[in-house]
Amino acid sequence: MSEYPIIVITGATSGIGQLAAIEIAKRGAHLVLTARSKKRAEATEKLIKKASPETEVDFYFGDLSLMKDVHRIGQEIKENYSKIDVLIHNAGLHGFEQRITTEGFAEMIAVNYLTPWLLTNLLKDSLVAAECAKIVNVASEASRNHGELKIPEDLTDTSSFTARGSSEIYGKTKLLNIMFTFELARQFSGTGVTANALNPGFNNTGLGRELRISTVIGSIFKLLHIGDPRRGANIIVRLALDSEYDRVTGGYFNVGTGAKIDPIYPGKDVSMQQRLWNETKEILFDYII
Numbered sequence: 001m002s003e004y005p006i007i008v009i010t011g012a013t014s015g016i017g018q019l020a021a022i023e024i025a026k027r028g029a030h031l032v033l034t035a036r037s038k039k040r041a042e043a044t045e046k047l048i049k050k051a052s053p054e055t056e057v058d059f060y061f062g063d064l065s066l067m068k069d070v071h072r073i074g075q076e077i078k079e080n081y082s083k084i085d086v087l088i089h090n091a092g093l094h095g096f097e098q099r100i101t102t103e104g105f106a107e108m109i110a111v112n113y114l115t116p117w118l119l120t121n122l123l124k125d126s127l128v129a130a131e132c133a134k135i136v137n138v139a140s141e142a143s144r145n146h147g148e149l150k151i152p153e154d155l156t157d158t159s160s161f162t163a164r165g166s167s168e169i170y171g172k173t174k175l176l177n178i179m180f181t182f183e184l185a186r187q188f189s190g191t192g193v194t195a196n197a198l199n200p201g202f203n204n205t206g207l208g209r210e211l212r213i214s215t216v217i218g219s220i221f222k223l224l225h226i227g228d229p230r231r232g233a234n235i236i237v238r239l240a241l242d243s244e245y246d247r248v249t250g251g252y253f254n255v256g257t258g259a260k261i262d263p264i265y266p267g268k269d270v271s272m273q274q275r276l277w278n279e280t281k282e283i284l285f286d287y288i289i
Helices: 015-026 038-051 067-080 107-122 124-129 166-187 214-223 229-241 270-283
Strands: 006-010 030-035 056-061 086-089 134-138 194-199 251-254
Touching: 006 015, 006 107, 015 030, 015 038, 015 229, 030 038, 038 056, 056 067, 067 107, 067 124, 086 107, 086 229, 107 124, 107 166, 107 270, 134 166, 134 229, 166 194, 166 270, 194 229, 229 251
Parallel strands: 006 030, 006 086, 030 056, 086 134, 134 194, 194 251
Antiparallel strands: none
16 A cells, blocks of 8 residues: 555646646545546656655546446545545536437436445445545536526436526536535544545646637737636645644535635525435445445
8 A cells, every 4th residue: 555645636637627637646546537538648647757756646547427437446546445535526528519318327426426325325334434534526617607507307307408507507517516625624524534525726727628729819818927727736636635624514615715605595405415416316326246
């Protein structure tokens, strides 16, 4: 077993996840990263090794929109790491049209919400074994634009939407992340495992790459120093490693200040959080075992 803390990160081969992984490596960690592309995994490993040559980096490959892949990845990680110190759910997708996975789930719901829920549950024993593990969920203030939340209907909704309508769906997935985090904090109560969510702010990354003009917009933002992804990465690293958050659980924290944010309704509704947990468990029951 590594002398350094075991830190699992999804979505670390690009954007703020990659920046966070590099910074965490500098502080001393054994990184366990998920990836879909071997080419991007190799490029990410090179960047990490350049910043911190001694860092151990292990990759687990799969498609995070498919629960069968998430289940396999979770089982493989669990078998190889009896203790996990930090689990960072960073992988995210903003799709501008509806895509339905081969398992029948809406892709955006699958990647942004169902995957963190399932992977956390698959790794719970390893998290508890660490005694003071942290779960960090990358949410967003985009959650304030979620329309009307309907549980369980929204979890299995595969209705078509336009690029304009996609923002509401994306916001809904991020609200689910926040509600899931609060319920996680209760589920792990008394174990030493903490669970917190964060708002990374606006980041000029590849999240909106499906828009035809995204490359042009991204170049303009970079020129104007708007949306520096290092700020988003910084709040991830702080929640994962800084001692001020060691015993804090069930919070939602802001980029920059690191201060708590009150989520939009029904984010703090305990009954809705519990209902969300139970309905998700029922939908993913076949993948939990």
